[in-house]
Structure formats: C-alpha cells, structure tokens
Amino acid sequence: MRTTLKITATAAVTTALALGLSACGTSSDPGGGASAAGASADPSKPLVVAASPTPHADILNFVKKNLAEKAGLKLEVKEFTDYVLPNTATQSGEVDANFFQHKPYLDDFNKKKGTDIVPVVNVELEPLGLYSHKVKDLKSLKAGRTVAVPNDTTNEGRALKLLADNGVITLKDGVGTDANLSSVKDAKGLKFKELEAATLPRALNDVDAAVINGNYAIEAKLKPAEDALALEKSDGNPYANFLAVKRGNEKDPRVVKLAKLLNSDEVKKYIDDTYDGSVIASFGAAK
Structure with missing residues (x-):
C-alpha cells in the first residue's frame, strides 16, 4: 500500500541542514537578533526536548543512550501526550525544542496561537x-x-x-x-x-x-x-515529523548537534529495525 521513501545520504543531509540553518536570521527575518543569542547558548547545558512518547521520545532516547555523549550533547527528553503543550512549552522556554509534529500542523498552530515555532530538520514519517x-x-x-x-x-x-x-x-x-x-x-x-x-x-x-x-x-x-x-503513501508526503525550536534558536549549538544525530545512519537503522515500516525515516532540512 506504500512505496519507500528515498533516504538522503548522511553527507547530503548534513550539507542541506547547514544550508537551511545558515538561511535563518537574515536581515528580513525578525528573529535575526535572537538567532545570534541561540548561537551563543551554553553548549554544556542539557538540551530539553518535548516529545510525544512514541515514536518521538523513543527515537530521542535512542540518541541520548547511544549517540549524544560521544557528540558532546547532554539531552533530556520530556514526554507530552497531546499536540498543544509541546509547542507552548517551547514558546515559553520551558523546553528548548520539540519533536512531534509536521509542517501543516505547525503552520496552523502558529497562526492560531500566535507562536513563533520553526522547523529545523525532518526525521520521520508516520503514515496516517x-x-x-x-x-x-x-x-x-x-x-x-x-x-x-x-x-x-x-x-x-x-x-x-x-x-x-x-x-x-x-x-x-x-x-x-x-x-x-x-x-x-x-x-x-x-x-x-x-x-x-x-x-x-x-x-x-x-x-x-x-x-x-x-x-x-x-x-x-x-x-x-x-x-x-x-x-497514506510516503512519496511526496508533506507530513514528515521534525525537530522544531522557537525562532532564533536554530543555531543553538546543541540543536545543531541533535539535528545531525537525528539524521544519522544509526537513527535510520533504529527506525527501520524498530518500526518495521510503520514509521519511515524521512531525513533532510525542514522547510
């Protein structure tokens, strides 16, 4: 019933991510000043990420257990069971980032709630x-x-x-x-x-x-x-779930590290082995 997503090679993903991140905080971006603050965030502090339990928190906990320490990242995962609080907590600064949603949902949420959350990197697709x-x-x-x-x-x-x-x-x-x-x-x-x-x-x-x-x-x-x-079919599907932050925090060095880890070969293998097609790796810079 589904076709297989083409997974971008890790090197290409890293390049695309770098380009996507460098595009943030331009003179036309009202969050430009905040982006500088994000880049100067203390990398020694834990990055707190809000997530739905499955598969989002599962994937993050895999990264925390197997990849984060080697990358010099302290990661904390905070689970939420609804689709509202992760964004409001990110907006207020209660958490540093979230991982649970797709772009159409975020666009609608920002419009209705007046929040300023932006995507960083796509990770996976959960077919409806x-x-x-x-x-x-x-x-x-x-x-x-x-x-x-x-x-x-x-x-x-x-x-x-x-x-x-x-x-x-x-x-x-x-x-x-x-x-x-x-x-x-x-x-x-x-x-x-x-x-x-x-x-x-x-x-x-x-x-x-x-x-x-x-x-x-x-x-x-x-x-x-x-x-x-x-x-749902996976080809051309706009509903990839991504790591997201409040605008201005895209260049937080901890966020950049996590984004690269979430698009790693190790995470792709974890998704493939754990979910057997029920969750599909869908890597690349989110737009």
Whole structure:
C-alpha cells in the first residue's frame, strides 16, 4: 500500500541542514537578533526536548543512550501526550525544542496561537491510517457506519483526503488537505465523529472505523503496516515529523548537534529495525 521513501545520504543531509540553518536570521527575518543569542547558548547545558512518547521520545532516547555523549550533547527528553503543550512549552522556554509534529500542523498552530515555532530538520514519517475493530475491509464501510476523524484542522483534512483517495467518500472539487466535513461532496451514507487525535484509538470500540495518527496507532499496539484498512503513501508526503525550536534558536549549538544525530545512519537503522515500516525515516532540512 506504500512505496519507500528515498533516504538522503548522511553527507547530503548534513550539507542541506547547514544550508537551511545558515538561511535563518537574515536581515528580513525578525528573529535575526535572537538567532545570534541561540548561537551563543551554553553548549554544556542539557538540551530539553518535548516529545510525544512514541515514536518521538523513543527515537530521542535512542540518541541520548547511544549517540549524544560521544557528540558532546547532554539531552533530556520530556514526554507530552497531546499536540498543544509541546509547542507552548517551547514558546515559553520551558523546553528548548520539540519533536512531534509536521509542517501543516505547525503552520496552523502558529497562526492560531500566535507562536513563533520553526522547523529545523525532518526525521520521520508516520503514515496516517484507517483502522477498525468491526469491519475487515473498505467495502464493508457502508451507509449508516460511523467513522471517527481527528478534530484538529490539519489532521482532519489529512484524514478526509485519505478516505477520498481510497474511494470511501468524495470531496468537492479543488479541496486539498485543508478539507473539513463541509468539504465532503458525497459521504456515501457514512456518519462522522470528530474527536481529539489522542483519543481515537480508544474510540475504536465505539465507532465502526477511525482515522488515526501513526504515533497514536503505535502506542495503541496497532501495526500500521499490517492493521490499517487504508494507509497514506510516503512519496511526496508533506507530513514528515521534525525537530522544531522557537525562532532564533536554530543555531543553538546543541540543536545543531541533535539535528545531525537525528539524521544519522544509526537513527535510520533504529527506525527501520524498530518500526518495521510503520514509521519511515524521512531525513533532510525542514522547510
């Protein structure tokens, strides 16, 4: 159901990352002065990173245990189970960085919350999937069935696009990943239930199917590569999860070190070996 992402060689990734980081803090960037402060951060202090438990915190803890000390990086991982607090904690300075989100979500969050969080480096992709405890295939999702979808703007649009791409529903012409329930042209008799993303796995017994984010699916012991009735393709997917910081901290030497470690061959092997296709390494400078 998926194709394999082309993984950029480590050397190329490092070059791209360096270029991406050097582009920050230009005269047209209101955070230019803050970037200098980020570059002068004390590299001996621990870098505190907020993360969702799986796979984000797992990946960070792998880096902490196996790679950080050799690179001269003190790393602390702080776990959060929702999609709001990691960004607000990064904005306030409670943590130095976060790793849990994709660009469409961050763009929407910054716009709505007035935050100034920016991506640093892509790490991995968790394909969104449609799951069910009550039906065995898409053909069984007939009129009268209820499908739960994430209630946040970007992931709801992403979920509806997944359903449309697999013929479950039809969206209005020209609708992209910003779709919402009013964008559905033909629901084919299905009913929809909007729920907070983290609660969707627990709702599987109460609905006929649910579109679940990859990290929450894995935490619920679902195997996206095996259990999903429909799964996002990886090629051209804009939903890679990345390391992010408050604007101005991109050149923090600790952030630069972590970014390089997260795009290392060792981390790619860890992702491949641990998640067996349910999480896919997706390296490169985030934009």
